[in-house]
Amino acid sequence: MTRRLSRPRGDRWIAGVCSGLARRFGVSSGVVRLIFVVSCLLPGPQFLIYLILWIMMPNE
Numbered sequence: 001m002t003r004r005l006s007r008p009r010g011d012r013w014i015a016g017v018c019s020g021l022a023r024r025f026g027v028s029s030g031v032v033r034l035i036f037v038v039s040c041l042l043p044g045p046q047f048l049i050y051l052i053l054w055i056m057m058p059n060e
Contacts, residue, residue: 007057015054 005024007016018036022029034057 005057006060007054007059015050016047016059017050017053017057023052 003024003026005020007020009016011019011029013019013033015021018032019029022032025032036046036050
């Protein structure tokens with residue numbers, strides 16, 4: 001069974017993007033959030049990617 005990429009309603013902090021990615025790949029949502037925060041310290045389009053995923057990922 002494959003897991004759909006969607007934003008859960010229960011485990012959200014801001015939009016649920018990190019939680020949805022964590023569920024999809026079978027890792028802890030805290031780990032994905034930590035990776036996202038650390039990656040925001042590096043130059044690149046991380047925040048823009050987060051916004052795009054927020055718009056494109058459906059709710060559960």
